[in-house]
Amino acid sequence: MIALDCDEHFDTWRDQARVLLGHGIDPTEVVWAHGPVHDLLAVPAVLPQGPGPFRTRVPAALLDQLELAARYRGEQRWNLLYEVLWRVAHGDRTAMLAGDRLGSELQRRIKQVSREAHHLHAFVRFVPLPAALAEQLQLDLVAFHEPAHDILQSASGHFADRLGRQRWLIATPRDGIRFDGSTLDYRRHCPEQWRQWACHADDPGAELWRTYYRHTFNPARVNPDAMRQHMPGRFWRHLPEGPLIARLVGQARQGKQRDGQAQEVGQQGGKRIGRGDSPTR
Amino acid sequence: MQLIAKLGILADAAKYDASCASSGAPKRSSRGRDGLGATDGMGICHSYTPDGRCVSLLKVLLTNFCLYDCQYCVNRRSSNVPRARFTPEEVVRLTLDFYRRNCISGLFLSSGIIRSADYTMEQLIRVAQLLREQHNFRGYIHLKTIPDADPLLIEQAGRLADRLSVNIELPTEASLQRLAPEKQVRTIRQAMGTIHHGQQAVAGEVNAPRFTPAGQSTQMIVGADATDDHTILGNAESLYQGYGLRRVYYSAFSPIPDSPTSVPLAAPPLLREHRLYQADFLMRGYGYKAGELLGGAGNLALDIDPKLAWALANREVFPLDVNRAEPALLARIPGIGLRSVQRLVALRRERRIRYDDLIQLRCVLDKARPFIVTSDYRPPQSETRSGLLRERLREPQAPVQMGLWG
Numbered sequence: 001m002i003a004l005d006c007d008e009h010f011d012t013w014r015d016q017a018r019v020l021l022g023h024g025i026d027p028t029e030v031v032w033a034h035g036p037v038h039d040l041l042a043v044p045a046v047l048p049q050g051p052g053p054f055r056t057r058v059p060a061a062l063l064d065q066l067e068l069a070a071r072y073r074g075e076q077r078w079n080l081l082y083e084v085l086w087r088v089a090h091g092d093r094t095a096m097l098a099g100d101r102l103g104s105e106l107q108r109r110i111k112q113v114s115r116e117a118h119h120l121h122a123f124v125r126f127v128p129l130p131a132a133l134a135e136q137l138q139l140d141l142v143a144f145h146e147p148a149h150d151i152l153q154s155a156s157g158h159f160a161d162r163l164g165r166q167r168w169l170i171a172t173p174r175d176g177i178r179f180d181g182s183t184l185d186y187r188r189h190c191p192e193q194w195r196q197w198a199c200h201a202d203d204p205g206a207e208l209w210r211t212y213y214r215h216t217f218n219p220a221r222v223n224p225d226a227m228r229q230h231m232p233g234r235f236w237r238h239l240p241e242g243p244l245i246a247r248l249v250g251q252a253r254q255g256k257q258r259d260g261q262a263q264e265v266g267q268q269g270g271k272r273i274g275r276g277d278s279p280t281r
Numbered sequence: 282m283q284l285i286a287k288l289g290i291l292a293d294a295a296k297y298d299a300s301c302a303s304s305g306a307p308k309r310s311s312r313g314r315d316g317l318g319a320t321d322g323m324g325i326c327h328s329y330t331p332d333g334r335c336v337s338l339l340k341v342l343l344t345n346f347c348l349y350d351c352q353y354c355v356n357r358r359s360s361n362v363p364r365a366r367f368t369p370e371e372v373v374r375l376t377l378d379f380y381r382r383n384c385i386s387g388l389f390l391s392s393g394i395i396r397s398a399d400y401t402m403e404q405l406i407r408v409a410q411l412l413r414e415q416h417n418f419r420g421y422i423h424l425k426t427i428p429d430a431d432p433l434l435i436e437q438a439g440r441l442a443d444r445l446s447v448n449i450e451l452p453t454e455a456s457l458q459r460l461a462p463e464k465q466v467r468t469i470r471q472a473m474g475t476i477h478h479g480q481q482a483v484a485g486e487v488n489a490p491r492f493t494p495a496g497q498s499t500q501m502i503v504g505a506d507a508t509d510d511h512t513i514l515g516n517a518e519s520l521y522q523g524y525g526l527r528r529v530y531y532s533a534f535s536p537i538p539d540s541p542t543s544v545p546l547a548a549p550p551l552l553r554e555h556r557l558y559q560a561d562f563l564m565r566g567y568g569y570k571a572g573e574l575l576g577g578a579g580n581l582a583l584d585i586d587p588k589l590a591w592a593l594a595n596r597e598v599f600p601l602d603v604n605r606a607e608p609a610l611l612a613r614i615p616g617i618g619l620r621s622v623q624r625l626v627a628l629r630r631e632r633r634i635r636y637d638d639l640i641q642l643r644c645v646l647d648k649a650r651p652f653i654v655t656s657d658y659r660p661p662q663s664e665t666r667s668g669l670l671r672e673r674l675r676e677p678q679a680p681v682q683m684g685l686w687g
Binding site: 101124239265 | 284311313317346347355417535
């Protein structure tokens with residue numbers, strides 16, 4: 001049994017996998033793990049030297065897919081990739097396809113990874129820093145986000161497209177990324193200071209957004225299951241609107257679903273318009 | 282009035298418009314440039330409200346003062362709602378602030394009709410102009426088009442916005458006359474024609490200025506009048522064909538406060554709306570004709586989806602051999618979607634497809650089973666009558682509480 005640690009780096013894994021494949025080492029003979037291996041039966045063997053005699057070509061699309069799937073955090077993260085690579089290298093292309101048992105898991109992981117990148121684009125919430133602090137830190141916007149997979153580095157360029165010359169950072173419990181208006185600075189281990197800035201930013205302006213959220217909701221159509229399906233609960237605590245959800249559902253359930261209007265609007269005085277009225281500010 | 286108070290009123294007034302899509306815009310980026318905003322064709326849903334609907338754009342009215350008296354609308358002039366009006370600068374400020382926070386991908390701006398159709402349209406254009414020209418905003422902009430506005434104004438709006446929409450509101454002329462006396466089918470269709478014409482003028486011209494690159498859409502209110510789904514789908518089909526519409530939205534009529542007696546006070550028919558969206562998707566994505574989905578007058582079945590309904594009504598087409606059938610026919614098997622069709626076609630180039638493969642592809646086999654043949658499976662139910670199959674496949678319906686006043 002060969003025990004390997006690729007330090008969660010795709011490039012390291014790829015180099016290791018290439019050597020293993022060259023020496024014809026079966027997927028059942030290798031295990032990837034982070035830190036010391038706790039398998040009693042594992043008699044540690046070392047990675048063989050040199051590229052090995054077995055030569056093969058795999059489609060370029062396979063490497064792209066393996067790289068995507070490598071961002072998935074989960075059981076057998078690296079072993080699964082080697083098993084797919086092994087089968088395709090030995091002529092069984094179905095290992096990449098969703099119809100196959102292994103291929104189906106590969107495709108599922110790719111889908112989860114791209115879904116998580118989409119979650120990043122959707123649910124990151126930046127807090128604008130006040131002018132004096134922005135000048136001091138050379139930073140306009142900060143955000144804290146908890147992705148389930150390793151997508152921060154590959155998916156954050158999106159915000160440089162959106163935010164122009166604004167300077168921003170996104171901190172997570174693991175990694176972090178910062179943009180100074182022209183270049184991205186990715187850190188595998190998020191500096192503690194970044195995390196402090198992101199988690200403790202004061203945000204009085206969020207009330208405008210919360211007001212919009214409350215009023216664009218239509219209580220006559222209340223359907224919290226549909227909401228939960230698209231916006232998993234794990235994201236709510238970092239959304240400014242998250243704390244409102246329970247109360248809005250509660251109000252709608254207690255009779256507010258008679259019509260679509262928010263309670264606050266119904267309580268204000270109304271105005272009927274005669275034909276001659278002209279609108280005022 | 283404070284900005285936050287206006288926002289409350291004018292967001293509340295705008296929520297009855299179903300559209301919130303931010304997809305279909307061309308690739309734009311602000312990287313390394315002044316200004317803000319990017320689009321790449323993919324829409325982003327930045328949040329979901331507890332009604333299960335996505336929040337992608339800041340959807341507000343410029344004002345809910347309105348001279349019209351459309352019975353189904355909370356902002357009609359005879360409605361007793363609080364009124365407010367944003368200045369164009371205020372809408373710009375809100376859009377940019379929410380965009381920077383990554384709460385939205387753009388703006389969907391509509392308005393009550395004030396003074397005149399032209400004046401109202403000019404106000405909407407003013408906001409888009411400020412965003413695009415003064416603030417270099419490259420995010421998504423959707424403007425509501427006022428049907429009676431000057432075609433030149435509509436063209437100007439089309440050059441600034443990613444999407445324009447004119448709401449058809451009600452599916453028949455008679456209903457429109459009854460419930461929205463100031464609106465006319467003729468001018469609504471004229472405005473759609475102006476937009477369509479603007480799109481055709483730049484189609485295929487690479488260097489021409491963009492004109493509503495994300496297309497035009499419309500909305501039909503479902504359940505405010507007695508129109509059936511047959512008429513609604515037929516109408517939608519003619520709009521797709523006649524004006525190259527990107528989307529028709531169906532909005533289940535939500536009862537409004539202080540409701541006039543001309544419109545129902547019942548809960549919105551959400552399941553009916555859902556079936557209409559399914560049927561609409563089958564027309565746009567799968568090549569079904571409206572007439573295939575609903576042969577005669579009446580509504581779509583609520584207990585089964587329209588694709589299953591078509592399959593049950595056309596048993597002579599089935600069972601289909603998954604290893605041989607044309608992709609377009611595979612897509613007509615209930616429980617097998619367009620993505621699965623692609624994957625099946627890729628897989629059958631490598632080897633014969635077995636029943637197990639469909640499980641791996643996560644096809645909905647409960648629905649697909651009676652309609653397919655694989656290399657190791659033939660449906661024992663292929664002789665079962667459609668009525669019996671339907672009993673087995675129908676979705677359980679929640680019991681409906683009887684109305685107190687019948």
